[in-house]
Amino acid sequence: MDLRAFIDLLTKENLLRRLDREVDWKYEIGEIARNHQTPLLFENIKDYPGQRLFTNGMSSLESMGLALGLGRETRRSRIVKEAKHRAAIPIEPQVVNSGPVCENVVLGDEIDLLKFPVPLWSQHETGRYIGTWHINVTRDPETGLRNIGVYRMEVKGPNQASLCTSPKSHLGQHFIKAEKSGSPLEMAVAIGVSEAVVVAAGAGCPYGVDEYGLAGSLQQEAVRLVKCSTVNLEVPADSEIVIEGIIRPGIRVQDGPYFDYAGAPDTSSAFLFEAKRLMFRNRPIFRGTAIGFPGAEDQQIFSILAALGLFDFHGSWHKRMIQSPLIQWRLFRAFQFAGRVKGRSLLNRNKQGG
Numbered sequence: 001m002d003l004r005a006f007i008d009l010l011t012k013e014n015l016l017r018r019l020d021r022e023v024d025w026k027y028e029i030g031e032i033a034r035n036h037q038t039p040l041l042f043e044n045i046k047d048y049p050g051q052r053l054f055t056n057g058m059s060s061l062e063s064m065g066l067a068l069g070l071g072r073e074t075r076r077s078r079i080v081k082e083a084k085h086r087a088a089i090p091i092e093p094q095v096v097n098s099g100p101v102c103e104n105v106v107l108g109d110e111i112d113l114l115k116f117p118v119p120l121w122s123q124h125e126t127g128r129y130i131g132t133w134h135i136n137v138t139r140d141p142e143t144g145l146r147n148i149g150v151y152r153m154e155v156k157g158p159n160q161a162s163l164c165t166s167p168k169s170h171l172g173q174h175f176i177k178a179e180k181s182g183s184p185l186e187m188a189v190a191i192g193v194s195e196a197v198v199v200a201a202g203a204g205c206p207y208g209v210d211e212y213g214l215a216g217s218l219q220q221e222a223v224r225l226v227k228c229s230t231v232n233l234e235v236p237a238d239s240e241i242v243i244e245g246i247i248r249p250g251i252r253v254q255d256g257p258y259f260d261y262a263g264a265p266d267t268s269s270a271f272l273f274e275a276k277r278l279m280f281r282n283r284p285i286f287r288g289t290a291i292g293f294p295g296a297e298d299q300q301i302f303s304i305l306a307a308l309g310l311f312d313f314h315g316s317w318h319k320r321m322i323q324s325p326l327i328q329w330r331l332f333r334a335f336q337f338a339g340r341v342k343g344r345s346l347l348n349r350n351k352q353g354g
């Protein structure tokens with residue numbers, strides 16, 4: 001079920017709220033998303049005539065049940081049980097020759113990431129985050145093994161964005177290896193993919209596991225992939241938007257202030273991504289999410305992942321011991337509080353990521 005089929009399903013089930021009055025990408029979209037924890041489709045965005053933005057697809061158990069092909073009345077315990085059962089048997093992705101995302105292509109200097117209605121999600125932030133509910137695809141430069149993850153990205157220029165993660169994350173490890181040999185790391189970013197793909201990318205699987213297989217099992221259908229042109233990577237064929245490019249070695253930029261999962265404005269050191277090629281569907285639907293409040297979309301899926309034993313946050317033991325049970329039992333405020341305490345503690349020597 002691609003994003004458009006999911007939106008159709010939410011419409012049929014009367015769970016989608018469409019906003020056709022003009023809304024501002026600056027603060028207003030984020031504010032509405034935080035105040036209405038229901039799936040939202042913005043159809044009239046200031047400065048972006050004809051463009052659309054979808055958010056809050058996984059903001060409730062009802063929509064989560066639908067995204068996984070279960071009924072909207074499915075109880076949380078059943079969602080967890082079914083997801084556990086499915087996750088045990090990966091369904092490998094299939095490479096296809098073409099897909100809807102190949103409908104439009106923009107190259108090099110012609111790229112302007114702000115041609116899409118990228119919101120300024122919160123008044124606590126100064127930058128526009130193009131990557132909040134998306135996937136980052138990379139390969140281990142030594143083994144060639146593929147990884148997908150979700151790591152936030154802030155627009156830094158027409159074809160540049162920062163990427164914020166810990167050196168312990170799988171992408172962080174890929175980049176460190178590339179940097180050691182003085183090479184850039186190839187990366188593809190896919191925005192507007194099926195919700196199961198984002199859930200799988202947010203999962204803490206062991207190093208070397210390709211989460212496309214987990215995504216296939218969660219949605220009970222192989223993810224169909226197309227090959228990128230300028231990087232040796234594959235992305236979902238039905239993505240709304242794909243950005244191909246490289247992370248340059250030896251460069252760090254500031255990410256944030258960003259209103260992070262713990263509900264505090266955070267600034268970190270980040271990698272710099274340079275876009276080389278863009279693909280997008282006709283009339284693309286931008287997908288993003290407002291983070292930082294109790295019960296936000298990221299916390300909804302972390303709660304399910306924790307119940308599956310797939311909530312990781314890059315190997316931090318105190319997160320596993322303290323935050324994992326809190327999020328599993330949907331104690332969102334306590335989960336955020338624990339995240340903020342950690343932010344001030346000596347344990348958090350590494351200020352990057354998460």
Ligand SMILES: Cc1cc2nc3c(=O)[nH]c(=O)nc-3n(C[C@H](O)[C@H](O)[C@H](O)COP(=O)(O)O)c2cc1C
Pocket residue numbers: 132133147148149150151152153164165166168169170171198201202203204205297298301312313314353354
């Ligand atoms: C919506 C969302 C946003 C996230 N943002 C970040 C982020 O900015 N940086 C980060 O390091 N991890 C972030 N995560 C957590 C990672 O995606 C998660 O730890 C995942 O396991 C990373 O993949 P990896 O285990 O392959 O490294 C986010 C997760 C979600 C669902």
